[in-house]
Amino acid sequence: MIEFQDLHKGFDGKQVLQGLSLKIRDAETVVIIGYSGTGKSVALKHIVGLLHPDAGDVIVDGQAVSTLDRDGLTGLRRGIGYVFQFAALFDSLTVAENLELGLKRRGLGEEEIEERVREALALVDLSGTGERMPAELSGGMRKRVGIARAIALRPRYILYDEPTTGLDPVTSAVIDRLMVRTREHLGVTGVVVTHDMRSAYTVGDRIAMLYEGRIRQVGSVEEIQRTEDPVVRQFIEGRAE
């Protein structure tokens, strides 16, 4: 289970998170929605210790992330797959090498690494692209490789940072289907950060809206769709006023 406990974080005097509290139960997918710049990605980075909170903490499987030392963080990260907004593939490595990197760190044998890479690429419909360089791929393909890199680790948790941003509607739908398929196949707990409502309704078991640094409302997809909170309504309907 992942739990945000009264998380506060600011940058250069500007408070981004101001008491974020949220529980993510095992085997569910929670989508965090909110306006650009409200700290959705910042919240996600606290889960893997890429950022250190000013106050509060994130508890993952009973461990307070901010109190972990280097070895503790390494152990925590072994159980988490992270899909970055722009995929963050290593430019100098081929697609297959990108996937192999995390697996080698886990001390797996060559045969198992090869098997997992083949399996993960097949799951994202990119079989046969292992020898290509990231620069040769389209935006959608890069995102799928990013997802494959996370899946190949067989993590307990997968964190998706804006997985459909900047993609055309069809490619976005492909990515959404992939996230659902990943949950069904692997049974992982997912946290998805997005402002794409169609994607949120497709992949989320629950949706939480982050507004002014804390959770404004959290509920099932149906509850959010029926909400009477004016701020949440405006956001999910995409109205200017």
Next chain:
Amino acid sequence: MIQTIGRRSVAAIESVGRVGHFVMDMVRALPDIGTWFGLTIVQMRRIGVDSLPVALFIAAFTGVVLALQASYTFTGAVPLYFVGTLVGKTMMLELGPVLAGLALAGRVGASMAAELGTMKVTEQVDALETLAYDPQSYLVVPRVLAGTLMFPVIVAFAMATGIITGWLTSLVLLDLSTPDFLKGLKLFYVFKDVWFGLLKSATFGFTITLVGCIVGLATRGGAEGVGRATTRAVVYSAILILVLDAFLAVVLL
């Protein structure tokens, strides 16, 4: 006025603290040999291949100029075979390491800052961490070790090249015979000339690569941030090379 001085002093002390912290993190990453060993070999190859032509080019012309200027200065007053002495001593003790260091600050330091800066702003460094790698052992240790080990090799070639072109110039343009040039070259030679030059170049290699890594990994913003980091890496490295050069001369000569 006092406030500005105070703020700048605090910022300078903070910077020193950050560098110290960075170096401590790098030392802590050293036991992770499995990660950095293979990557260090790759970096050594890259630094060597990238840097050797530039260093040799500079050294070749420096040797020519040194021989001609020595002859011009010595005219009449000092025996001409001292050209060999001046070319040898200057290439080994000063111009070999310093000129190669300055050229490589532009070549190696800038390219490291740009590469790591790009990795930083495109979240590749974060991705590395989420894959349970320590960026220090994956990115920093291989580069700094490779720089420290390869710079003396490059400078040794540069010293030899400078001396050879100085000898050829003496032979062709100064009417100085090979035995006379060698006589001058050996006259005040001590082994310390070589190890001092090589030690200096190892220090420069360490400094240039460390600065490239620190500045690269501190990059913020997009392409503009990467550009700023690259410039900063070259300027800081060049200043530090000159300061270290004077410091080592005071301490070791």
